[in-house]
Amino acid sequence: MNSLDTLVKQHVAPVMKAAGFAKKGRIFRRAAPNGDHAFLHIDADAVDPDKFVFEVSFWMVPLPSWEFAYRDVPNPTAPNASGALATCKVIPPDAAAHQPHEEGYFRSRWAFVEPDTRDLCGQELARVLTEEAIPRMVRLLDRRTLLDDIRTNPNGELVRLRDAVTSEILLRIDDDPVADVEALLYKAEADDEWALPFVTWARERLARRAAKET
Incomplete structure (x- = not known):
């Protein structure tokens, strides 16, 4: 060995x-x-x-x-x-x-x-x-x-592998109010022109979640 x-x-x-x-x-x-x-x-x-x-x-x-x-x-x-x-x-x-x-x-x-x-x-x-x-x-x-x-120690020993907004969306998308996550998605769109694939995926996930909760 x-x-x-x-x-x-x-x-x-x-x-x-x-x-x-x-x-x-x-x-x-x-x-x-x-x-x-x-x-x-x-x-x-x-x-x-x-x-x-x-x-x-x-x-x-x-x-x-x-x-x-x-x-x-x-x-x-x-x-x-x-x-x-x-x-x-x-x-x-x-x-x-x-x-x-x-x-x-x-x-x-x-x-x-x-x-x-x-x-x-x-x-x-x-x-x-x-x-x-x-x-x-x-x-x-x-x-x-x-x-x-990752919010309080953005440059600390724990290294975030995605940008701040994307990271926050991924960590809130399944549990936080849908409207709050939607607001973050609008911010992601405004901040990054390359964010469309992620935003599209996230909105589809949010829609499935909303359908289950109604």
Whole structure:
């Protein structure tokens, strides 16, 4: 077994399973009752011949975001991170970081030496997941919480993958008053001449919802 896979099996899988996440390879998935998903990805980086280097990130996939992204695909697969609305790196503490004194993108890389520091790195990752990342992912499965986060921290560690108005529409389209969402659609049309496919899709979804509610 690859050393990174050993770390994942021994240290990551138990805490993710306890939090209700299903495992497939190095990807962990948890679904909310409304079809929204949270994913945790562990991805190897072949950047250091002397260490196992990898990155950990989570991806928030509200069902409307997934369904818009795959609107033209017949019988799409179950949601995955390609339909994410937001993503966030899980940052290692110094003891498990590949470049602990680096700033920016490269500071997100985890690393260990096999076998000397694999368990230390795995224990630190399990701790960060348990104390920080998992509780945050679970909170962000609530659309209102996710909306509040991307509204109040637009340039924070949680990276929004769509523009602000589109993100807000996707997070409000199934639950908020139809008139309020319609007002946002008019704003999307006014702000972006390329928004027509999205606006058309959103209005059709709103119409179906309104028909069910009458």
